Amino acid sequence: MNMISKLFLFFVLAGGLQVGHGDTDAGDAAALRSLMNNWKNSPPSWGKTNDPCDAPWEGVACENSRVTALKLSTMGLQGKLSSDISQLSELQLLDLSYNNDLNGSLPSSVGNLKQITTLILAGCSFSGIIPQELHSLEKLSFLALNSNKFTGSIPPSIGLLSNLYWLDLADNKLTGPIPISSNGSPGLDLLINTKHFHFNKNQLSGSIPSGLFSSQMKLIHLLLDSNKFTGQIPESIGLVTSLEVLRLDSNSLSGRVPSTINNLTGVNELNLANNQLTGSLPDLTGMNLLSYVDLSNNSFDSSEAPAWFSTLQSLTTLVIESGGLHGSFPSKVFSFPQLQQVLLSENAFNGTLDLGNPSSELQMVNFQNNAISGYKSSATFNEILILVGNPVCTTPQANPIYCSLQQHMKVPYSTSLGHCNSVLCSLEQSVNPQSCSCAYPYQGFLVFRAPFFRDMTNSTRFQELESSLSSKLSPTIGSVYLSQVTFNENNYLEVQLKLFHPTEMYFKRSEIQKLGFSLSNQTYKPPAEFGPYYFSAFPYPFSDSNGGKNSMSAGAIAGIAFGCIILLILLIVLVIYAIGQKKRAERAVELSKPFASWISATKDNGGAPQLKGTRLFSFEELKRSTKNFSEANEIGSGGYGKVYRGILSSGELVAVKRAKQGSMQGAPEFKTEIELLSRVHHKNLVGLVGFCFEQEEQMLVYEYIPNGTLRENLTGRRGIQLEWIRRLKIALGSARGLAYLHELANPPIIHRDVKSTNILLDETLTAKVADFGLSKLVSDSEQSHVSTQVKGTLGYLDPEYYMTQQLTEKSDVYSFGVVMLELITAKQPIENGKYIVREVRLILNDMDEEYYGLKNIIDPILTKTTDLIGFKRFVELSMKCVNETATNRPTMNEVVKVIETMLQNEGLKTNSNSATSSVTDFGNTIGSYDPYNDSPRRKDKNGDDFQYSGGYSFARRVEPI
CATH class of the missing domain: 3.30.200.20 (Phosphorylase Kinase; domain 1)
Known part of the structure; x- marks a missing residue:
């Protein structure tokens, strides 16, 4: 047989091998290929063989030649889910979690997966409605569609899934009411065996239906927070005595809290905060397992501390801010053995606050803005105690520590890397805390939606979490690293989690699939006090060697041989083609390296910007x-x-x-x-x-600035109430930032878009000016003004700049004056057709010593403060800033000095010191400190002042202040 005949036979055999599917059902194999064709980044082993079961494709599990499971968590899949998924008729488990680029609608054909028990699509980007056809999945016990972009209403047909144990629809864009059964149509009240209703972070509306609850239900977690529910809390909720976590916070619920709520004696966490509930504070007597209670920001009737305060000895956290409470607070509460935080600001507690013998676990006590006149404790309390805004802080004996908001906060827990301090890793790598080597961890955020505690510093608790993760995810992982522990805006506990391989730098795909499934399927159970959770995974940087390593089939060999022939032809064509494409290639390089076009022929060799730490x-x-x-x-x-x-x-x-x-x-x-x-x-x-x-x-x-914009915080959307002193400090910080731009930046910068949404608040509520997108540089030839097209935001625009198009630093001063008026009133510059500057001008009354005539428009939160220090002077300064003539406005430097003086007159620190210092630096005496930059001034050789910038190159000569 000659060589040509041998090659011919080889290709015939190869072709014959390509059409067979070995041990895998032909329909299942075709369905998997359809999925693969719709996805980018499918696992490398997919398509390399013709038998997904016998020469297994990664993430595919089979039984009797039929595909029974697809575990593809965190694979970086991109694309849509093909309707051909329905051909996998024996599929029992589908996990596509944490593939953020999986999008499009969920095909209705999933209703044909009659054998499926577990469907997990958490952390993807699916959109559109949730298909009604899910009701056909009679064996379904675990349904996780959370953290997607689903819209529309909750399908009532889900109520027909009688075996459902877990239902998580959280963090989508679902609207409408919760469906219940009526006139023969199904509803969620039929899910009596379901233990988890996670519907939080949607846009669900209407009332919480009374018919949703019954004594037959086995619910343990009911999460309805952060929606748009209205109406009353139904009395029938007291029938579900199995409940352990109840979160109804951040809705618009009204009316009285039903008395039946104290039937829920098994509840560990109760959160009804940020609603419009009225009537008396709910009676929680008998709920002896309660660890976490938050009833803040409602409209409850004024009352004394209820008796149940002194009976719930399991409490770790008691939060009732703006709760209408008055009278004395029972000191017995502070001795509860597990108590960590008592947050009762914005109430009317009076008399002497007696801490008695506080628990060793107690970390924070906050009675800010009450009416407390004295303080005592039988034992030393060295943790955080906040009594700002109480009469006790106006007495000569007042302790400057507990009468200040700037108390030392303990650093949240993170896994120790003390023995690995000298190890430096590349950007995508992290230090393995066990071996101190650099590796690629599986990482993301572990988010606990209702932890039974508030203390983020307790090393014992978080070490217990580390130990739990290590033992329950073993032997796949070798070590655990926890960091960035924080409570987010939804009162969820976020913990950054990094899991490291026991011996290798990378995890294999099969190991990542296993870890992802353990966290998405809730196979991993954290310590009970952490409560319900979800995981949000980062994409994993798989190495090339981690793909499936399967021996080549004859078909694969044939494909390679055929490919080589084609490649040879292509190479010949490419050599010819490349000559004609040289210019196009050069243009592509220019696009991929944009700085190349910026190279100056006379100055530098590269086009990249000259950056400092950027x-x-x-x-x-x-x-x-x-x-x-x-x-x-x-x-x-x-x-x-x-x-x-x-x-x-x-x-x-x-x-x-x-x-x-x-x-x-x-x-x-x-x-x-x-x-x-x-x-x-x-x-x-x-x-x-x-x-x-x-x-x-x-x-x-x-x-990243975690506490959002000043505008958000003034409206209360962030759940933070800004008292007067804090607002003064925000004004001072913002003014310092702007003064720095005007005075010390080289060249000077006019921001041109100063507004409350461009002032951000960090974790300590320190103000940071943001968004320099409209900023204008001032050259030496433009020191008096810059002629420019008018830009800015309506309501903050300097009228003189608007009329003349002559931009100066005083335009920023005008805008800042509007922000100052926002700090006073919490109103937007233009609200209901009224302009804040004109409204304040019309009602100013210097005969009113307390509110300067502004009582009717002042932010109601400020009227609760007994002493608005410097209020009148602050109003006057605001009005000077918004003077219609620029020359009559102060400079930002002068604004800084005035606010600083207001705070210093009250004995409050401003991080600025006007006294001269005897310290010297490089032979130059360091004099006064600049009021908007903590760097000291010093004299140059000519005796002129200049700003010491700590070594940065943008220091420039300024006039003496």
């Missing part, structure tokens, strides 16, 4: 960090585009500002902006982390 990010890196710029990570938007919360591979939280097409600058302008921002460093300015300029994308990456 990184160049790739588009893919930022896309990955923001989960493909998902709506769930969107934290702001404006005319320029949108801002997204991102998590870098190093675990650092950032805010990514992405310009939309119509608002992008030219390349040179963008380069100038990032070079400028990389040089601007001040504690009251949001810091630039890096940028991206890649193929029609312009993005700036800033440090």
Whole structure:
């Protein structure tokens, strides 16, 4: 047989092998290929063999030639779920969790998966309605559709899933009421065997139906928080005596809390905060397992501390802020053995606060803005005690520690890396706390939706969590690293989790699939006090060697041989083609390296900006960090585009500002902006982390500021109440940041868009001025003014700038004056057709010593404060700032001095010192400290003042202050 005949026979045999499917059912094999064709980034082993069961494809499990399970958690899958999934008629388990780029609608054909018991699509990007056809899945016991983008209402037909144990629809965009059965149609009240109703973080509305609950139900977790429910809490809720966690907070519920609520004697966490509940405070007598109680921000009748305060000895956290409480507080409560936090600010407790013998677990006591006149304790209490805004702080004997908000906060827990201090890893790697080697961990955020505690510093508790993760996920993992422990805006406990392989740098795909399933299927059970949780995984950077390593089949060999022939032909064609494509290739290089076009022929060799501590990010890196710029990570938007919360591979939280097409600058302008921002460093300015300029994308990456905008906090949307002193300090910090831009930036910068939404508050509520998108540089030839097109935000615009188009630093001063009026009134600049500046001017009355005539428009929170220190002077300063003539306005430096003096007159620290210092530096005497920069002044050789900038190159000569 000659060589040609042998090759011919080889291809015939290869072709014959390609059409067979070995041990796998032909329909199942075809369905898997359909899925693969609809996805990018499917596991490398998929499609390498023709037998998904016998020569198994990763994540595929089979029984008797039929596919029974698909476990593909955290595989980086992209694309849509094919309706051909329905062909896997023997499928019992489908886990596609944490594939953020899986999108599109959930095909109705999933209703044909009659054998399925577990369906997990958590942490993807599915959208559209939840198909009614799910009711056909009669064997379904676990349904997790949380953290997607589903819209529409909850299908009533889900009520027909009589075997359902777990129902999680949280963190979507679901609307409408909770369906219950009526006139023969099904509803969720039929799910008497279901133990978990997780419907939180949606847009569900209407009343919570009374018919939803019955004594036959076995519910243990009922999470309805952060929706739009109205009406009363139904009395029938008291029938579900199996409940352990009840969260109804952050809705618009009204009326009285039903007396039947204290039938729920097994509840550990009860949260009814941030509603419109009325009547008396609920009687929780007999609920002896309660650990966490939050009844804050409702409209309960004024009352003394209820008797049940002294009976619930399991309490770890008692939170009733703005609860209408008065009288004395029972000291017995503080001795409860597990008590960690008592947060009772904005009430009317009076008399002497007696801590008695406080529990060793007690971490924080906050009675801010009450009417407490004295304080005592039988034992030393060295933890946080806040009595700001009480008469006890106005007495000569007042303790400056508990009469200050700036008390020492303990650092939240993180796994110790003390023995690994010298180890440095690359960006996507982390230090394995066990071996001190660099590795690629499986990581994400473990989010506990109702923990029974509030203390984030307790090392014993979090070490117990580490031990639990290590033992229950063993032997897949070798060590655990916990960090960034915090309570987010929903009162969920977030913990960054990193899991490391016992011996290797990477996990295999099969190991990641197993870990993802353990966390998405709730196979892993944390210690009971952590309560219900969900996991949000980061994409995993698989190594090339971690793909499936299967021996080649004859078909694969034939494919390679055939491919080689084709490749040879292509190479010949490419050599010819490459010559004609040289210019196009060069243009592609220019696109991929945009800085190359910025190279100056006379000055530098490279086009990259001259940066200080600022990184160049790739588009893919930022896309990955923001989960493909998902709506769930969107934290702001404006005319320029949108801002997204991102998590870098190093675990650092950032805010990514992405310009939309119509608002992008030219390349040179963008380069100038990032070079400028990389040089601007001040504690009251949001810091630039890096940028991206890649193929029609312009993005700036800033440090992430967790407590949102000043506007959000003034409206109460963040759950933080800003008392008067805090508002003064926010004004001072913002003013310092702007004064720095005007006086010390080189060249000076006019912000041009000062407003409350561009002032951010960090974890200590320190103000940081943000968004320099409209900022204007002032050259030496433009020191008096800049002629420019009018830009800014309606309500904050300087009228003189608007009329003359002459921009000066005083335009920022005007806008800042409007922000000051917002701090006083909590109103937006233009509200119901009324302009705040004019409204204040009309009603100012200097005969009113207390409120200066502004009592009717002042923020109601401030009227609860007994002493608004410097209020009249603050109002006067605000009105000077919004003077219609720029020359009559103060400078930002003068604004800083006035607010600083107001605070100093009350004995409060402002982190500024006007006294001269005898310290010397490089032979120059360091004199007074600048009021808006903590860096000291010093004299140069000519005796002139200049600002010491700590070594940064943007210091410039200024006039003596």
